[in-house]
Amino acid sequence: MPRRPVGGLPLRPPKRSPGDAEAPLPSKEALRRFLQASPGKVGKTDISRHFGLTSDQRPALRALLAEMKADGTAAPAGRRGLAAPGRLPDMAVIEVTGTDPDGDPIARPLGWKAEQGRPPVIFMRPERAGQPALAPGERVLARLKPIGTGKYEGTTVKRVAGAAPARVLGVFENGRIVPTDRRHRSEWVVPPGEAGGATNGEIVLAEPLPGRDLGLRPARVVEVLGRMGEAKSVSLICIHAHGIPDIFPTEAVREAEHATGVAADGREDLRTVPLVTIDGEDARDFDDAVWAEPDGPEGARGWRVLVAIADVAHYVRPGSALDREAWARGNSVYFPDRVVPMLPEALSNGWCSLRPNEDRGCLFVEMRFDSGGTKSAHRFGRGIMRSAARLTYEQAQAAQDAGEDPTGTLVPLYGAWRALLAARKRRGTLELDLPERRVRLDEAGTVLGVEPRARLDSHRLIEEFMVAANVCAAEELERLSQPCMYRVHDRPSDQKLEGLRQFLDAFDITLPQGDRIHPRDFAHALEKVADRPEARLVHETVLRSQSQAAYAPENIGHFGLALGRYAHFTSPIRRYADLLVHRALVRGLKLGDDGLQETEAARFPDTGEHITQTERRAAAAERDAVDRYLAAFMSQRIGEVFDARISGVTRFGLFVTVEANGASGIVPLASLPDDRWTEDQARHVLSGQRTGITFALGQAVEARLVEATPRTGGMVFHLMQGVPVRPAARPAKARPGKAARPPS
Incomplete structure (x- = not known):
């Protein structure tokens, strides 16, 4: 039997005699595991020696490796080497991003692209005697050594001149x-x-x-x-920290203020259709309106649905000052106390907002569905409409629950939604139950509370209609042979799936192999923990395992929604991608002279990358703001003990999340009992070698808040000792782990 190292792979196969049969070519999965287990780059010779291949098999091996590089299963390393995807080279330029709780610098690789997933963390060793410590923003050429999945130890080789932080x-x-x-x-x-x-x-x-x-x-x-401490100081910090443009150029403001209403000539008149808007209570811009009617009693033969969207393309022309600024911003950014809009207020809250009882230009899609929610037809047009009512989600839901319909539109809307919902369930989409946190402020900007935002059927209704309209937009542009800015979502990477499998193993949940994974497989996994205390943690972990959605002119489908084609069409006030889709429809359907231009279409690849980054920048700023508001709220409760769960296990301590409001903070290793702590990265467990105490991901704990800093959004907790700690799932199997730094 071949010898095996700690990683479990043979060091080398036994020698073969001349008459032995030729070893089979390894599968992609076997090669992937070999690359993952290898500490650095490998070459074809290393692979051939490991799998016992002959020189005659070299051409087939080269072809297989070329396939793996093309599909991302393997990454080039050096001139001829290969490595696991995401594996960093032995030496690279890195940028210091901050410090760990022990004060040592942490860094990330320079040039890491968002589509590669979460960047690996590099823990830098202390500088040589006489050298100043590395400051955030500095760049150095570092020698890198893997110390775990997505983690490296870095040693400075030389500093890169002129790389101090810009501000x-x-x-x-x-x-x-x-x-x-x-x-x-x-x-x-x-x-x-x-x-x-x-x-x-x-x-x-x-x-x-x-x-x-x-x-x-x-x-x-x-x-x-x-x-x-002023009312808007939190969002002000987040706006500048994330580089979000918040002041419109004078020319763009002037263009917006000179806008006027649209004429009915050349547009389909929808003003007699009782379209309604359904939005959040605090919404100020209403860019979508909906209406439905049954075909036959209670939709026995199906449903006719109309979705009308503000005609932003009429006002924001290609190449204008408004267009340049909208492209730069990419999207609106929403904070608890303010909105940084993509368009000036004269448009975003004025002519492009579908206010009730006011004429507005729109692009619309009329869709027909059978009684089971399957679409049978659709058509797009350019119209003029007049919203019959502005409803909030809460108003619509309260009326539905009470069996009332003050506008005469809600009963058919909910009927059509139930048909679409049935089709969604048959399709098998990824449904994650992770409530959004809502920050309540008073007029002075003081945090009154942070609570989960209610998730109502009225929210789902609007979402389902918007998804259907977005699918129709992508289909229509393909039919018209027009460029399309798709909303794409790839399946999870093999590396993330493997980490998720190891996590779910603690709950006796298995997943199919990566090439056979489907969104419904995640739904089945979530059903198994639906009634368990760890359900929210599992939902969060499944979410972290997913690839990030993006914008691109090349279609790869939308994995999470289980859709073959998808584009954003329904929010051109706040998303530049939707404006591009509107322009492409205008050009393809010959609805006006303000459609997509060839120069714009040629820039689609670059624009897709840009607006993907602006979207992620906005999401990071919005999360950052909620965290800081939470810290401000929690700063009044220093010393209190909270029910919490362990939401992260690292070499320098634990992270816990408060059950009531989602506040999250660190539990420093030094605050744990005096022991030598070992981190099992695969099982997400921290174990004390002397005391035998273990802390596992998802474990219920009681945590005392010892520090909350609104300036940074950081919080520090200590675990209450002497309280029995409930396990997250069945006890983890004993596995060798990496020793974490003991407390000083």
């Missing part, structure tokens, strides 16, 4: 700048005369200066943004 965002306090980013633990010193008039407690933007002052990096204040 510093923080709070000015007694001649120093305290960063607002929780990853940046070191402060900056402001030399005399460089404060720019800033006073204590003000939020400032600064630029680094050369040299060091008392061991700290100096910086010059270039702009005072506001005062920490």
Whole structure:
């Protein structure tokens, strides 16, 4: 029997005699496992030696490896080497992003692309004696050593000149700048005369200066943004921290303010159709309206559905100042206390908002479905409409629950929705129950509470109609042979699926192999934990395993929705992708002279990448704001004990999430009982070698809040000792793990 190393793969196959049969060519899965287990890059010779292949099999091996590189199963490494996807080279330029709880720098690889997934974390070793510590924003050429899945240890080879951070965002306090980013633990010193008039407690933007002052990096204040603690200070920090444009150029504002209403000539008149808008209670822009009627008693023969969308393309012309600014922003950004819109208010809350009882231009899609929710036909047009009512989700749901229909539109809308819902269930989509957190503020900006946002059937109704309209848009553009900016969502990567399988194994849940995985497989996994306390954690873990959706002119389908083609059509006020789809429909259907231009179509690949990044930038800023508001809310409850669950296991401690409001923070390793702690990365378990105490992902704990910092959004908890800790699932199998740093 061949010898096996710790990783479980043979060191090399036994020698074969000349008369032995030729070893079979390895499968892609076997090669993937071999690359994953290899500490660095490998070549064809290494692979041939490992699998016992002959020189005659080299051409077939080359073809197989070429396939794997093409489909992303293997990544090129060096001139002729290969590595597992996402594996970093032995030496690379990295950028310091912050520090870990022990004060040591952490970094990420430079040039990492979003489609590669979450970037690996690099824990940098301390600098040599006499060398200054690495500061956030600095770049160095580092020698990298893998220490676990997605984790590396880095050693500085040389610093890259001119790579200091471009700016510093923080709070000015007694001649120093305290960063607002929780990853940046070191402060900056402001030399005399460089404060720019800033006073204590003000939020400032600064630029680094050369040299060091008392061991700290100096910086010059270039702009005072506001005062920490004011009503809009949280969103102000997030806007500047994430580089979100929030001031419109004068020319763009002028174009928006000169806009006027549309004429009925050349448009289909929908003003007699009682279309209604259904939006959130605090919504100010209404860009979609809906209407439905049954075909036969209670839709026995099917349903006719109309979705009308604000005609933004009429106002935002290609190449205009409005268009340039909308492209740069990519999307609107929503904070608890304000919106940073993609379009100026004169459009976003004016002519492009479907206000009740006011004429508005629209693009619409009329769809017909049979009684089972299967679409039989659709058509697009350009119209003029007048919303019959502005309803909130809560109003629509309350009327439905009470059996009332004040507008005369809700009964058929809910009937059509139930038919579409049946079709969705047959299709087998990924349904994750992760409620959005809602921050309630008073007029002074004080946090009154943070709570899950209600998820009503009225929300699902609008979502289902929008999904159907989006599918029709993609189908129509394909029929017209027009360019389409698809909304694409790839299946999870093999690496993420393998990590998810190991996690779900603790709950006795299995998943099919990657090439056979379907969204309904995740639905079945979630059903098995539906009534268990760990259900939310499993939902979150399944979500983290998914690929990120993106915009692209090349279609690969939408895995999560189980759809072969999908495009965003329904929100052109707040998403640039939808505006492009509108323009393509206008051109393809010859609905006007303001359709898509050839120069725009030629830029679709670059535009797709750009608006994907602006969307992710907005999502990060919105999450950041909620975290900071949560920290502000929790700062009034220091010392209280909360029911929580372990939501992360790392080498430097645990992360816990409070059950009631989703507040999350770190439990430092030093706060745990004095022991030598071992991290089992595969099982997400931290074990004490001497005490035998284990902490597992999903485990219920009681956590005492010891620190909450609104400036950064960071929170620190300590676990209550002496309280029995319930396991997350069956006890994890004993596996060798990596020793975490013991407390000092």
